Amino acid sequence: MSESATLPGVLDGVRVLEIGHFVAAPFCTRLLADLGAEVVKIEPLRGDPVRQWGAQVDGKSLWWSVHGRNKQSIALDLKSEEGRRIAIDLAQKCDVVVENFRPGQLTKMGLGPDVLREGNRDLIVAHISGYGQTGPGKDRAAFGVIGEAVGGLRYLTDHPPGTSDLPPVRVGISVGDSLAGLYAALGIVSALWRRERRGSDQRYQTVDVALTESVLSLMEGMLPEFGALGRIKQPTGGAIATAAPSNAYPSKQGEFVLIAANSEPLFAALAELMDRRDLIGHERFAGNAERVANAWELDRIITRWSQSLDTQQLLDALESAGIPSSKVYTAEDIATDEQYRARGMVREVADPRFGDVLHPGIVPHFPGAPGSVRNTGPETGADGVRIVRELLGYDAGKIAQLQQSGVLK
Template identity: 45%
Template structure:
């Protein structure tokens, strides 16, 4: 592998979303990622959502560049292999409930003795400590407890969810961030390995801006606000004459003046009381109505053309169909061609962030279950005869 993380070995004990997405990010930037799966069934994500020839297309994305080893962790021989892999790794990523690795005999007390420089990323619903540590926690629960659900949706409707597993993905990003900080400490000789304790709810909570000090100051509770951004005016979604919705962010002082002039309201542009955001917020309803009155007379293209000419941030709300055909996404390699088993051509998301000298790349799509078992075992010293015996015993697949 090439890339900024070439030479880093990651062993993934993960299923579904949080740990596997974190490991995917490592793999896209050059780390060798070895994914341990249960023989026979593998990661449940293999059969989630849209399937192609019996395998989820999400799997092909989530596990690209990874090596799959089918390993029975319930067998002593399988655990011995898992320990050897952890001993050879820079990073281990897992998303069992707290105590899951310990039940297998792969807790930090064991792994850190085998490999003092190991970074162990532990992603769970509520973290490794605290009164809720043993509760089951998926991303949806983390989004609810972390405060995101309370602020999502329309004021006159029940709390809504974001249409993707955002809680899991935010935890993945925090896991990668923590792992890289730990690796930097090890690689620069500042110390040995450590545990990176990531919870779903805290990863969501970390995105909640100033909600806590706002509440602590005067009891303000930020709640659902539809398409607007509370406390920042104007920033909302406005219907156009052809029934579409434009997102318009005119919330800096200079942009607000330009926006008001575009919509034919120089009186608002030049009103000293509206010159700054703290003066505009009490007048949010009036300002939004003025913008809506203007957008309601024009089609989407005319609205966006006028706003772009005035350098006012704005845009249409994209569906996935809009995304895959957009020239900007394409120009920045954010839509990549891929070939699924059987020769089916599809599109896949590109890689982010963009690094100028050591960019990430896609080497292969998510592999078949156990596709790299022999290669991985040979890499930790198992002979061909050993591997054959392990396979015969059902330890590997």
């Protein structure tokens, strides 16, 4: 391991308590942990339900190896008074608490922000929920897919109206949860910076992130264009509404290749490559606006050409002409990509359950101090005894009593 890889991560010195489950809050804490924060995750005694998601080996989730990495796990019965007390005591030792229960649920459990701040007025509390902590719709049930639909993403992720009877497509990952986790992490670190610079101020120590709003925040011109012009942004399938040609085109084998030749020189290069010099300066394709207006016809022309070539021929031809292009990468393409490997963004990580496991690297990348995967996702409660001993100073007798009474795993 190089010297820089053994440097502490940029957030070394921050301690975070996660009282979360499933995707959004744990993804937020994975980001913080990847950057070097110490993350303590409180789980129910039976473990976070997300441990059952995705492909398993011997009943252990492979996704969890990544989703839980660089964290510590303490399994507590939060319904017991003693379990609740441990959570409050832990919050006193932390800079940040992250939670993603339904709004108000934590308060009902006796773990509201006021309680968590007992004796620790510096505490930063981040809430993640479907619709936010306030407003008439705050109590509505929301899963990631609902957040994506209400945020406007599902409508736009579809073939153009009239081209298909199939439903709009789900983005292939739980992107609403991931975005909420990212925004929560940004809010948390911003609050940490401010506290460091100007001292404690409660007004800057609560963050309230909604899945719906995290998605909406990315919607580019959708809202101002609707407000000013009454224009409802429409899905464009594989294309882009504002530039052409840019789409996924099939090769002879029916594999799709991305081609983004949406500038004058790139389009000219593509026309040359297709042996269709006649398209350059043609009135229907002579500028971006014309190409967008006639994108359907243009895509048919390009498709006829792309289907005449093997995938690799097609990719090589585009590459040599300097046209932005790519295979539509699968898991296998990513795992074997030399650029990802060269940057440590695809790497083998030793996991005590599975041996070497393929992990994505740490993003954002600090080249001077890139950090490392210090541990893969821990077993439920694996660190509990050590945590109550080291952070809370419990002695062996008290720990044994807590374990016997089923409060601590």
